[in-house]
Each structure stands twice: as structure tokens, then as C-alpha cells.
Amino acid sequence: MAEKELGGCHENSGLIDKNKILEANEALKSEQDEVSQSRNSQYQQDLKSVLLTSVLNLEKLDVDLYRGTHHWVPRTQRLFGGQIVGQALVAAAKSVSDSLYAHSLHCYFVRAGDPKVPVLYQVDRTRDGRSFTVRSVKAIQHGQPILICQASFQTLQPSPLQHQFPMPVVPPPEDLLTVEELIHHYLSKPDLAEEAKKGLKKLLANEVPIEIKPVNPAHFYRLGPEQPRRLFWGRARGHIGEGNMKLHCCVAAYVSDFALLGTVLLPYPEYRAKFAASLDHSMWFHSTFRSDEWMLYECESPWAGSSRGLVQGRMWRRDGMLAASCSQEGVLRVKPVTEPSKL
Numbered sequence: 185m186a187e188k189e190l191g192g193c194h195e196n197s198g199l200i201d202k203n204k205i206l207e208a209n210e211a212l213k214s215e216q217d218e219v220s221q222s223r224n225s226q227y228q229q230d231l232k233s234v235l236l237t238s239v240l241n242l243e244k245l246d247v248d249l250y251r252g253t254h255h256w257v258p259r260t261q262r263l264f265g266g267q268i269v270g271q272a273l274v275a276a277a278k279s280v281s282d283s284l285y286a287h288s289l290h291c292y293f294v295r296a297g298d299p300k301v302p303v304l305y306q307v308d309r310t311r312d313g314r315s316f317t318v319r320s321v322k323a324i325q326h327g328q329p330i331l332i333c334q335a336s337f338q339t340l341q342p343s344p345l346q347h348q349f350p351m352p353v354v355p356p357p358e359d360l361l362t363v364e365e366l367i368h369h370y371l372s373k374p375d376l377a378e379e380a381k382k383g384l385k386k387l388l389a390n391e392v393p394i395e396i397k398p399v400n401p402a403h404f405y406r407l408g409p410e411q412p413r414r415l416f417w418g419r420a421r422g423h424i425g426e427g428n429m430k431l432h433c434c435v436a437a438y439v440s441d442f443a444l445l446g447t448v449l450l451p452y453p454e455y456r457a458k459f460a461a462s463l464d465h466s467m468w469f470h471s472t473f474r475s476d477e478w479m480l481y482e483c484e485s486p487w488a489g490s491s492r493g494l495v496q497g498r499m500w501r502r503d504g505m506l507a508a509s510c511s512q513e514g515v516l517r518v519k520p521v522t523e524p525s526k527l
């Protein structure tokens with residue numbers, strides 16, 4: 185979402201050297217040390233994550249019927265897909281026993297969510313099995329579904345079959361800048377294009393409940409033609425604690441839709457999104473994790489065509505364990521960029 189709102193910033197110098205980006209990050213990091221320190225001390229005050237206290241804190245209206253409210257609404261003025269998926273998973277999880285773990289979900293976004301009214305979540309107890317339990321959730325506004333979701337839960341079971349891809353090697357989050365720190369840096373550039381400046385200021389005003397550190401800011405802000413792949417460290421703002429694993433999965437579902445679809449645009453800096461919306465979203469949860477601790481989010485788009493783009497994501501614990509995978513297809517209609525940015 186964030187990169188889309190920037191208004192398709194690019195420069196014509198071609199690919200950017202990764203080492204130069206890391207060097208630039210290093211310089212920026214010391215520049216912004218004071219800001220970071222105050223942020224860290226704020227974090228250490230143990231502020232409860234707003235995801236926990238507000239976004240994912242659904243109100244029970246009746247048996248298997250819940251109401252969710254909004255925290256952050258994107259500039260598109262349609263509800264953030266991650267919020268609807270996260271809330272749907274919360275609703276589903278409320279109807280299964282504590283001994284079950286969420287292992288997957290599959291959703292279609294069938295209508296744009298209206299930020300002016302709350303969302304109702306209606307849960308259907310599709311099946312309770314011995315190992316697996318399935319729930320169907322309909323998210324409803326104005327009497328019509330905006331999302332349909334199937335979520336599956338499993339008892340913990342041992343397995344001799346265990347493998348995963350290795351985690352990509354990237355700088356640790358401590359060596360990188362947050363999105364806000366990067367934006368302050370870009371805003372300090374005197375020759376910044378007006379359109380980009382406006383986009384950046386709007387981004388700063390966002391109260392996104394996720395903290396993000398792009399591994400390569402050039403990828404995050406589409407500063408040149410790139411392979412459709414990008415990585416960032418992300419975590420829920422504020423403290424969640426050990427809590428229960430289902431809740432961390434709900435938070436990860438919220439985070440997973442952030443900046444996923446924009447990966448499709450990376451090879452095309454000459455275009456900006458005119459209309460972009462996720463069509464579907466699937467997730468698989470693999471191991472335990474803390475969503476309020478840094479996780480590496482790897483996003484790649486293996487295909488685009490017919491005004492659609494496919495994106496696959498992997499969330500890694502910083503110790504190298506694969507925590508979750510996700511997949512999404514989105515509709516993307518583009519228009520040529522008229523004013524190149526000078527970020």
C-alpha cells in the first residue's frame with residue numbers, strides 16, 4: 185500500500201548498487217540516531233499494540249457473530265485487506281478450542297470495504313474433525329459480503345517430515361532505517377518533486393500499526409527498474425507478549441497484506457497504479473512466532489498479466505525459521521508516470 189501512495193516515484197539511473205544503499209543506510213542511520221533512540225524508549229514503555237487492543241479486538245454481538253472497527257484506512261478509502269483478513273481469522277478462532285492452531289486460510293475480497301461503517305463477521309462452523317477443524321467466515325457490510333474466508337485449524341502433531349528453504353541473508357533490523365526515518369530523509373532533499381513530497385507527507389501522517397524497515401529502500405520506493413522481489417523487516421507496533429499463537433497468526437495476517445501487491449510494480453517504474461486491489465489472499469502458518477518481534481518479510485511476484493499480478497510472500501523469524509507463507513493475486517491497472525520523482 186505504502187509504495188502505491190507515493191505516486192510511482194522513479195529515477196532514470198537504472199539499477200542501484202546494493203552496497204551503495206547499505207552505505208547510505210549507514211550514514212542515514214547515524215543521522216537519525218536521536219529519532220531512533222526516542223522511538224526505542226517509547227517502545228520500551230511497553231505500550232500495548234493497537235492491533236491487540238483495537239483492530240483485532242472484536243465485539244461479540246451473538247453466537248458466532250462479531251463486529252470489527254477500523255484503525256488505519258488507506259488513502260484509497262477502501263478498507264485495508266489485511267485488516268479484514270485479520271479480523272475474519274479472529275472471528276473464526278473464537279469458535280475453536282484452545283488446543284487448536286491456525287494453519288491456513290483462503291479468502292476472496294469480493295467487494296470494497298466501506299470505512300464509514302463497521303464490519304460484521306458471521307462464522308459458520310463447517311466441520312470439527314479429529315485433527316482438523318474448518319470454519320467459513322463472511323465479512324458483511326450493508327447486508328452484503330465484502331470478504332469470504334475459509335480458515336483451518338489443527339491439533340499439534342509430530343512429524344518426521346520437516347524441511348524449509350533457507351532464510352535469505354540480509355542486514356539485521358538494527359542496521360536499517362524505519363519507513364518514517366527514510367521519509368524524513370527524503371523530505372529533507374531540496375529538489376524533491378512536489379507530487380512525491382505530498383505523497384510522503386501523507387504517508388507520515390498514516391497511523392499504520394506496523395513498524396517497517398525496508399532492506400533495500402530503493403525497492404520499497406520503486407527508485408528504478410528492479411526484479412519483482414523485495415524484503416523488509418516488520419513487526420506489530422507496541423507490545424503483544426507471548427499471548428496465544430492464534431492471536432499472533434491474526435496479527436501476521438494483518439501485516440501480510442501490507443506492501444505485498446506493490447511488488448508486482450517493481451519492474452515498471454514508468455507506470456503508477458491507477459487502480460490496485462487484492463482479489464484473494466491465502467496464508468499458511470508453519471511455526472510459532474511473535475508478531476511483535478522483527479520478522480523478515482520476503483515478497484516476490486512470479487507472474488503478471490491480464491491486469492492481474494500474482495505475489496508470494498514468506499515471513500521468517502529472525503532465527504531463520506520459516507514462520508508463514510502467503511499468496512495473493514491482485515488487480516492492477518496502471519497509467520504512465522508523468523513527473524519523475526527526485527527522491
Ligand SMILES: CC(C)(COP(=O)(O)OP(=O)(O)OC[C@H]1O[C@@H](n2cnc3c(N)ncnc32)[C@H](O)[C@@H]1OP(=O)(O)O)[C@@H](O)C(=O)NCCC(=O)NCCSC(=O)CC(=O)O
Nearest residue numbers: 185262263264265266293294295296297445459461462517
Ligand atoms: C476487485 C473488484 C474491483 C472487482 O469488481 P468489478 O469486476 O466489478 O470491478 P472492475 O474491475 O470492473 O472495476 C474496478 C475499477 O476498474 C475500472 N475498470 C474496469 N475495467 C477497466 C478497464 N478495462 N480499463 C481500465 N479500468 C477499468 C472500473 O471503472 C473501476 O474503477 P473505479 O472504481 O475507479 O470506477 C471488486 O471485487 C472489489 O472491489 N473487491 C474488493 C477488493 C479489495 O478491497 N481488496 C482489499 C483492499 S486492497 C489491499 O488491501 C492491498 C493493497 O492495496 O495493496
